[in-house]
Amino acid sequence: MNSRSAAPREPRADDLGLDVERIREDFPILRTRVNGKPLVFLDNAASSQMPQAVIARYVRYRTSEHANIHRGVHHLSEVATREYEAVRAKVRAWINAGEEREIIYTSGTTDSINLVAHGYGRKFIGAGDEIILTVLEHHSNIVPWQMVAEEKGAHIRVVPCNDAGELDIETYRSLFTERTRLVGVTHVSNALGTVNPIADMVAIAHAHGAPVLVDGAQAAPHLPVDVQALDCDFYAFSSHKLCGPTGAGILYGKARHLEAMQPFKGGGDMIRSVSFEKTTYAPIPHKFEAGTPPIAEVIGLGAALDYLSAIGIGSIGAHEDELLRYATDRVGAMAGVRLIGTARQKAAVLSFELDGIHPHDVGTLLNEEGVAVRTGHHCAQPVMQRFGVPATVRASFAFYNTLPEIDALVAAIRKVQKVFAG
Amino acid sequence: MSAANQLYQDVILDHNRKPRNFGKLAAASHQAEGLNPLCGDHIWVYLRLKDAQVDAIGFDGQSCAICKASASMMTHAVKGKSVTAAEELAQEFRDMALGRLDPESAEHHLGRLKVFAGVRDLPTRVKCAILPWHTLHAALNAVAQASTEGEDDPVPGSGVEQPGHA
Numbered sequence: 001m002n003s004r005s006a007a008p009r010e011p012r013a014d015d016l017g018l019d020v021e022r023i024r025e026d027f028p029i030l031r032t033r034v035n036g037k038p039l040v041f042l043d044n045a046a047s048s049q050m051p052q053a054v055i056a057r058y059v060r061y062r063t064s065e066h067a068n069i070h071r072g073v074h075h076l077s078e079v080a081t082r083e084y085e086a087v088r089a090k091v092r093a094w095i096n097a098g099e100e101r102e103i104i105y106t107s108g109t110t111d112s113i114n115l116v117a118h119g120y121g122r123k124f125i126g127a128g129d130e131i132i133l134t135v136l137e138h139h140s141n142i143v144p145w146q147m148v149a150e151e152k153g154a155h156i157r158v159v160p161c162n163d164a165g166e167l168d169i170e171t172y173r174s175l176f177t178e179r180t181r182l183v184g185v186t187h188v189s190n191a192l193g194t195v196n197p198i199a200d201m202v203a204i205a206h207a208h209g210a211p212v213l214v215d216g217a218q219a220a221p222h223l224p225v226d227v228q229a230l231d232c233d234f235y236a237f238s239s240h241k242l243c244g245p246t247g248a249g250i251l252y253g254k255a256r257h258l259e260a261m262q263p264f265k266g267g268g269d270m271i272r273s274v275s276f277e278k279t280t281y282a283p284i285p286h287k288f289e290a291g292t293p294p295i296a297e298v299i300g301l302g303a304a305l306d307y308l309s310a311i312g313i314g315s316i317g318a319h320e321d322e323l324l325r326y327a328t329d330r331v332g333a334m335a336g337v338r339l340i341g342t343a344r345q346k347a348a349v350l351s352f353e354l355d356g357i358h359p360h361d362v363g364t365l366l367n368e369e370g371v372a373v374r375t376g377h378h379c380a381q382p383v384m385q386r387f388g389v390p391a392t393v394r395a396s397f398a399f400y401n402t403l404p405e406i407d408a409l410v411a412a413i414r415k416v417q418k419v420f421a422g
Numbered sequence: 423m424s425a426a427n428q429l430y431q432d433v434i435l436d437h438n439r440k441p442r443n444f445g446k447l448a449a450a451s452h453q454a455e456g457l458n459p460l461c462g463d464h465i466w467v468y469l470r471l472k473d474a475q476v477d478a479i480g481f482d483g484q485s486c487a488i489c490k491a492s493a494s495m496m497t498h499a500v501k502g503k504s505v506t507a508a509e510e511l512a513q514e515f516r517d518m519a520l521g522r523l524d525p526e527s528a529e530h531h532l533g534r535l536k537v538f539a540g541v542r543d544l545p546t547r548v549k550c551a552i553l554p555w556h557t558l559h560a561a562l563n564a565v566a567q568a569s570t571e572g573e574d575d576p577v578p579g580s581g582v583e584q585p586g587h588a
Contacts, residue, residue, distance in 0.1 A: 035424055358486035360461050361430070364547055368426050377462065390462035390484060419427070420487075422435040 018311070018319045024400050026051040026307075037370030040405045040412075045190055045218055045349055045396030046374050047240045050304070054243060057303035061296045068292055070269055084295050087302035088285070094305050095216075095235060096226040097252050104258070104285045105298055108249035109217040110140040112236035113184075115251055115288060116213050117144035119261035120234075121182065127153035129181045132210070134159040134167055135386055136189040136196070139379040141215045145184060154181070161386065165192040165341040172201065176208040183212045187219035187235075191380040191394065192341025193324070193349025195223070202231050211257065217241055221398070222320055222347045224313045227252050239297060244304035248297035251288075258284040265290040316399040320348045323397045327406045331395075334410065336417055340392050351378075351392040354413065357420050359391040365419060366393075369412035425543035430487070432537040437491035442498050447480035456483075456557030458549050458570040463489045467557045474505045481557075486550050488541065493554035495535055505562055507531070512555040518542070519551050 024030050029049050032039040041049065061083065067076035069084050088100040097103060106112045121144075125131065131145050135158055149156050157180075159172040167185075183205045188195050202212045211233035219225060220237040227235045234257070239248040253261075263270055263281055267290035272280040281287045308316065327350045332339050336355040354362055363375035374394045377384045384390060395409055447453075447468035456465045465483030469476060479497045496515075500508040514530045517523035521542035525532055541551045549570040560568035569575075 358462075360486045360547070360550065361434075361488065364426050364544060365430065368424050376460070390464075419430050420434065420438075422439075 018315050018399060020319070020400060020402050023311070024402075026053065027400055028052060028055075030400060034370040034372070035368050038408075040369075040371040040408045042395040042397065042401065042405070042409060043372045043374050044221075044398035044401075045241070045394065047246065048221060048243050048398050049400070050243055050245070050300075051307050053307050054245070054300050054303045058245060058296055058300045061299050065299075066296070069295055070286075080295055083299050083302075084293075087298050087305075090302050090305045090309075091250055091252075094225070094309070095220070095237075095250075095252055096228055098228055099255060101284050102252055102255050102258065104251040104253065104288045105293055106236075106249040106251050106288075107247055107294065108238040108240070109215060109236045110249075112234075112249050112251035113141055113213065113215065114144045115264050116234050116236070116253070116261075117148050118264040119288065120211075120257060121145070121148040122151070123260075123262045125149075125152050125154050125181045128179055129154040130157055130175075130177060130179045131155070132157045132159065132172070132175050132180060132183045132205075134172075134185050134196070135161050135382050136165070136167065136192065136194060137184065137186055137380070137382070138190050138215060138217070139381070141184050141186060141213075142382070145182075155179075158382075159185075161194070164343045165189065165194045165383075165387075166343045166345075167194075167196055167201075169197065169200065169204075173204055176204070176210065180205075180208055180210045183210055184215070185212065186215040186217075187225075188216075188222065188347045188349075189341065189380070189383070190218045190349070191378040191383045191392065192343065192351055193218075193346040193396075194341060194343040195219070195345040195347050197345075198230050198232060202233075206231065218349070219347065221308075222313075222317055224317070233257055239301035239304065242301065242304050243307060244301035245294075245297040247294040248301050250301075255284065258288070261288075263287050263290070267291045269293075311399065317347075319399050320397050320401075323401055323403070323406060324348055324350065326403055327395060327397070327409070330406060330410050331413065334413060337413070340387050340389065348397045350395045350397075352395075353389055353392055354417065354420075357416065359393045361420075362393045362413075362416050365416040366409075366412045369408070369415060371409055371412045373409075425540040429537070429540040429544070432540075433491040433495070434487045437494040438487040441481075441490055441494035443480045443501070444494070445480050445482055447478055450478075450480075452561045452564060454557050454561035454565055454568055456553045456560070456568045456570075458485075458489070458553050460571065461486060461489070461550055463550055463553050465489065465493060465554060465557060467493070467554065467561045469558075469561050471505065471562075476500050476503050476505065476508055479558075481554065485553070486547075488547055488550040489553050492538060492551045495538075496554045496558060499533065499535055500558065509559065509562060511535075512559050515555050516552055519548050 065079045067080045069081040088103045091103045157175045205212045213234040214232045216237040221242045235252040240246040270290040340351045359375040376391045450468035452469040463485035468480045470478040481493045525536035557568045
């Protein structure tokens with residue numbers, strides 16, 4: 001995997017195919033010290049860090065390329081428009097979409113899902129219709145559908161999961177009726193890390209004539225995503241979990257759905273012509289991109305995809321799998337620790353709780369050791385209810401994390417237990 | 423030792439494992455439910471008031487150690503006090519947790535409660551410490567439910583803090 005090393009070398013304990021020490025040098029923030037200790041950043045599922053290449057691209061745009069896009073005939077507007085539009089091809093390639101016009105820029109995954117809820121849901125879902133969601137969804141793939149269901153008098157059906165955090169596919173199959181209008185499912189659970197069998201679930205939904213929206217926020221940074229192979233109808237993800245800036249995201253949709261959809265936001269840049277008698281909309285993708293977008297952020301996302309592509313999603317995923325395996329073994333073997341989410345197929349997330357210690361106390365004391373984790377309900381309260389916990393501690397990994405950082409997590413957990421043991 | 427470690431050393435060992443006055447109070451005259459939706463802390467405070475005095479007090483519910491220890495020490499501190507004195511103490515505790523009252527220099531009635539002064543250096547945990555006092559205040563004023571969020575937020579200006587994402 002490491003094509004740069006021509007000569008054979010001694011394998012090391014942390015030899016996972018990536019030159020992680022060199023990669024870490026690309027991320028200035030990883031040199032931060034917290035409470036006098038080296039930062040161990042294990043909150044990547046909330047937001048990943050930016051490599052210098054992305055920061056530099058962002059600064060270059062701000063320094064020498066900024067103007068509004070699709071507007072002026074002047075030099076800067078042309079440069080900004082070209083650089084901004086060029087990112088569509090990179091995104092298309094990242095998820096293997098068929099066409100660039102199927103790539104809609106949004107402000108993030110939440111915005112992408114809301115666009116489908118408003119543009120597709122409110123047009124094609126009516127009274128008595130049904131929407132299938134899963135118990136593993138992030139609130140952002142629950143609440144927009146509840147809003148549509150409430151407005152239209154539609155109903156939501158929920159796919160349960162087993163004690164490992166794997167969806168019950170037989171129950172899923174049984175939830176379809178002739179009123180099923182849409183399925184919303186996360187590719188990777190943000191709270192548990194479960195990788196869901198999307199291709200199978202899409203095939204089942206399509207057999208019942210229902211389109212599928214996939215929340216890919218936690219999958220796009222870790223797995224090779226091929227929307228054509230998955231055959232999903234919509235795929236949503238965010239820039240800031242992919243080493244890009246916040247404020248930018250993507251909605252992929254099959255062209256025929258996007259063309260049938262109602263625009264969500266009206267305004268400039270989304271029209272072909274406007275008069276008070278009749279306005280005609282621009283063709284996709286611009287039909288959904290009203291107003292001045294986050295230009296610098298989209299260009300930053302493009303730089304992030306360049307950076308990640310150079311490393312390769314295969315190498316990234318393999319390294320993260322090794323980190324997850326090691327962390328699962330080491331943390332799972334500790335006395336007083338209960339892992340939450342033990343699916344056979346997982347990506348980059350280790351959720352757990354410590355006996356008799358509230359996750360927020362764990363988070364505060366881990367921070368004392370420089371270890372950054374997420375504690376709380378992870379915007380997935382139905383998952384917490386399913387597992388009977390108010391919150392969990394979640395360590396989530398990126399390709400720039402190392403095995404010694406997991407050792408640091410384990411040592412820090414031990415310290416927390418010691419404080420509480422008195 | 424850091425603020426967090428000091429705080430945990432001082433209060434957790436004792437009050438988290440052996441909270442005082444833990445449990446529902448029989449024949450409570452006042453009670454309120456306190457909720458910190460960001461943390462998941464969920465407690466009830468029960469009071470029996472007699473002649474404008476806190477005759478008996480109890481609490482229960484599920485919470486983090488900071489909240490539980492704060493509630494435990496609160497019940498100990500306000501039992502037998504007048505309603506006015508309890509309200510005054512609640513105000514002082516809140517000011518201390520927010521760093522507006524330095525227990526080393528200002529006058530106060532906090533006594534051993536000043537071990538919580540260190541929470542001012544843990545901004546994400548201030549509400550955990552304040553919640554029991556906020557709930558006590560609600561119970562004293564016959565308000566059924568208190569929350570650390572929304573209109574009821576005991577920490578002005580903290581409404582910008584969000585629970586975070588993903």
